[in-house]
Amino acid sequence: MATTTPDYRQGSFRLSMLIYDSRYRAITIQIVFLMLLMAGFAWLVDNTIQNLRALGKDFSYRFLWQSAGYDINQTLIAYNSTMSHARAMVVGLLNTILVAVMACALATVLGVLAGVLRLSNNWIVARLMTIYVELFRNIPTVLWILIFFSVMAISMPEPRAFRGEAATASMLVFDSVAITNRGVYIPEPVFDRSLGDLDLRYFKVSVDLLAIIAALIASSWASGRIVARANRIQEETGIRPATWWLRLAVWVLPVAALLSALGFHLVKPVLPETGIPNFQGGIHMRNSLIALWLALSVYTGAFIAEVVRAGILAVNRGQTEAAVSLGLRPTLTMRLVILPQALRVIIPPMISQYLNITKNSSLAIAVGYMDLRATLGGITINQTGRELEAMLLMMLIYLALSLTISSLMNVYNARVKLKER
DSSP, X not given: OOOOOOOOSSSOOOTTHHHHOXXXXXXXXXXXXXXHHHHHHHHHHHHHHXXXXXXXXXXXXXXXXXXXXXXXXXXXXXXXXXXXXXXXHHHHHHHHHHHHHHHHHHHHHHHHHHHHHTTOSOXXXXXXXXXHHHHHHTSOHHHHHHHHHHIIIIISOOGGXXXXXXXXXXXXXXXXXXXXXXXXXXXXXXXXXXXXXXXXSSSEEEHHXXXXXXXXXXXXXXXXXXXXXXXHHHHHHSOOOOXXXXXXXXXXXXXXXXXXXXXXXXXXXXXXXXSSOOOBSSEEEEHHHHHHHHHHHHHHHHHHHHHHHHHHHHSOHHHHHHHHHTTOOHHHIIIIIIHHHHHHHHHHHHHHHHHHHHHHGGGGXXXXXXXXXXXXXXXXXXXXXXXXXXXXXXXXXXXXXXXXXHHHHHXXXXXXXXXXX
């Protein structure tokens, strides 16, 4: 016996159609759930306001403009304890972005190398990479942070060890880098003919840095045009012209000319012969920053290695055989044939790993690195008692960072993915 669905297409609209008519049922269910969600959110907000009122508090961000009253040991912009909590928040945010960018770069290099070498035909190399992956990804990140911090603080020499003729330690890279138990001292870039700073009220941006970034963007555009021209010639004639020297020139010459015009040079850290044994000049990268950077890099690099390995294995083996039959060396086969095709598998999970690095940077509080979590989500909350406002603001900032990273990586993924012809 067949069943039939009522047909409401004839006649006027009736309320029962919102439930029994398939044309309206899905919309009705969505509206009901949306109303329930909004009611739940309204209850949560009202309950929060009532509880704050019972405690004699209001919801306000005026505390951001009060004097912070605490110091930050690693800063990228000018800061002192008399400045506002908003300024301290920006400093912490910049520190978070700094360690996230550094860790993403190093983790990518380590992960790609480990992922490729794990597929090596050399048994020892492949097993060593397997040990690296299994060792680092199966131990919590915070433990690696503490381990690296302990190694830096205990095993590295004191600054006094670099002083005098009886020095027991020496600087590296043409006497320009010092690794001590207080951190790493590296040369500082200085411009004799600086273009000055751009005052954005809350902080200043170096015009020299903006000029260098503009030169790099122009070089990237020119390099892309060179590659596009080579691709066009190859499609028309079957012969691909050499482009490496042109691309090298457009990357190096404009930046080198700009740096020369700005009077660029490096100021090395120097240890005075007398007085307190502490390096002067240069850039001081504290142990907390080094430990966090290395720990996040090697930990996430182990996961990226597995992502890279899976992407390579996803490429049909016939591609490798075809490249070998054309006489390509293994390194060229991997760089020109396998990896470009594997990127469509590698990039999506890589986005998640970069997001993990950004969020795991909040573990910096374990070694005293003053990031966003330590400033806005730590000392500022303790001093102002504005837990709700600070936590909501911190959540929004991390959300914005994550969405920005995802968007940039999605744009890159759209550019490198294989296009059907």
